[in-house]
Amino acid sequence: MPELWMPGATRLDIGDHAPTDSGPAKAVPHITWDRNATAAKPLPLVSYETLVQYFGRNPDGKKSAPHLLWDPFTGRTTQFLPANSRSKSLADRAGGTRTNRAGSVVLQIEALFFPYCKVGDRVYPKLTDTPCLGWDKINIWARSWGVPDRWPNGRPENCRRDSETWRTEAGWFPHGAVPENDHNDPLSWPAFVTAPKPGGSTPPKTPGTGQPAKYEPFPGTAWFKRNPRSPIVEAMGRRLVAEGCGHYRVGPGPQWTEADRQSYAAWQRKQGFSGTDADGWPGPTTWARLRVPNV
Numbered sequence: 150m151p152e153l154w155m156p157g158a159t160r161l162d163i164g165d166h167a168p169t170d171s172g173p174a175k176a177v178p179h180i181t182w183d184r185n186a187t188a189a190k191p192l193p194l195v196s197y198e199t200l201v202q203y204f205g206r207n208p209d210g211k212k213s214a215p216h217l218l219w220d221p222f223t224g225r226t227t228q229f230l231p232a233n234s235r236s237k238s239l240a241d242r243a244g245g246t247r248t249n250r251a252g253s254v255v256l257q258i259e260a261l262f263f264p265y266c267k268v269g270d271r272v273y274p275k276l277t278d279t280p281c282l283g284w285d286k287i288n289i290w291a292r293s294w295g296v297p298d299r300w301p302n303g304r305p306e307n308c309r310r311d312s313e314t315w316r317t318e319a320g321w322f323p324h325g326a327v328p329e330n331d332h333n334d335p336l337s338w339p340a341f342v343t344a345p346k347p348g349g350s351t352p353p354k355t356p357g358t359g360q361p362a363k364y365e366p367f368p369g370t371a372w373f374k375r376n377p378r379s380p381i382v383e384a385m386g387r388r389l390v391a392e393g394c395g396h397y398r399v400g401p402g403p404q405w406t407e408a409d410r411q412s413y414a415a416w417q418r419k420q421g422f423s424g425t426d427a428d429g430w431p432g433p434t435t436w437a438r439l440r441v442p443n444v
Contacts, residue, residue, distance in 0.1 A: 151293035151433070153231035155217065157286055161205040161227050163214055166234035168250070173319035173371045174295035175252040177327060178305065179215065179238055179259045180276060180335040186265035188274065194222075194266040201227050204259075213237050215257035217287065221276065222261070222268055224283030232256060232294055240330045246316065248329055253371060254294045258287060260335060275337040285342040295319065295433050298341035298366035302326035305338045319369030341366070363443040367436040374430065378404045380444040385409070385431075388439050389416055 154160050181200055186192040197220045203210035204218055205227065214229045215238040230236045238257045239248040249255055262276045273279050292298070301318035302308050308326035315328050325333040365381050386401020386409055394415035395401070397408045410429035417427035417435050426432075 151232065152290070153233060155226065155228055155232075155286065155290045157283075158217060158226040158228040159201075161201065161229055162231075163205060163211050163229045165211070166230060169233065169235050169252055169255055170247055170250040171371075172252045173317065174254050174297075174369045175315075175319065176254075176256040176258065176291045176296045176321050177239065177324060178321065178335050178338050179257065179324045179332075180262045181218075181259050182263045182332075182334055184263050184266070186263060186267075188265055188272075191265040191267040191272040192263075194261070194263075194268050197223070197225055197261055200259075200261055204229055211237075215259040217256075217258045218261065219258055219283060219287060220261045221279040221281045221284065224286075226283055226287070232290075239324070239327055242329045245329050246312065248327055251315065252319070253369075254296070256291055256294065256296065262335075264336065276335055277337040277339055281339040284339045288342045291321075292367060292437075293433055295367060295369045295371075296321065297368045299368075300326075305335050317375070319372055364437075365441040365443055367431070367433045370430050370432060373405055376405045381441065382409060384444045385439065385441045386412065388441050389413065392416060392419070392439070394419060 183195045184192045200218055204214040214236055216228060216230050216232065216236045218227045232254050235249040235255060236257045237249055238259065241248045260276055262279065264274055266273055297320050299320040301314045301320045302311050302322055303326060305323040305325065308323045310326055310328055312328045315322060323335055324330060365384065368381065380403055382405050383401050383403045389395050389412040390401065394412050396411040396415060401409065413431055414427050414429035416439060420435050420438060
């Protein structure tokens, strides 16, 4: 079971928990952007403690609190709401999509940063120019909640607002790619970290290269429940067959079927799961262990 409170983060529970609406798991990165600096006039970074107090104790700040405040210069994180609650950092127009709730989780991360902030003697034009300390822990925690390593509406440097993709796809959506919002942050974001090696084993090598093989990131349980047709499904099925868990008369093929679900349930049981944890709908833990090659 994934952790409601991210391991290693300071917990400052602001209360006012509320459920999400279900659907594809999402994460939304923001930057605090508390000052408007320029290359010609950089400004000192606002202190981490100031933002913790704002989101955690100020009545106005609580109204726009994210799940996590992240300091990319030190790796410190503070969490204000559990993962299964909506947070409040997105604009949400009456009568439209409930942006802060539009998924099984909608994890929102505010990076302590604004363009051309100054820390010590150095100026940082982009978030990715910072050390990005602690990003690996955030990325892994989001994965544990079913958020795949993908940007359905594009990376922050060149994203778009597509309401249908937001409604139907799991993954990371920059603030600038969320419907009903007019901010364009975070403008940049660090690359996804390498997935952990299942069981500590050495991953297989890509033939002819000697380099570690690449695996498909977890697309989210909800994605499979929509009966997708995708090369990912066929690649998954072939891995299940290779692991002795294939329950196919014909195939596997690119269309998700009941045979895929039964095969995946066999894989879950092989990993020691039972009951509703072995219902055949892929989850992040067993997906990571299956190591479905990139397609």
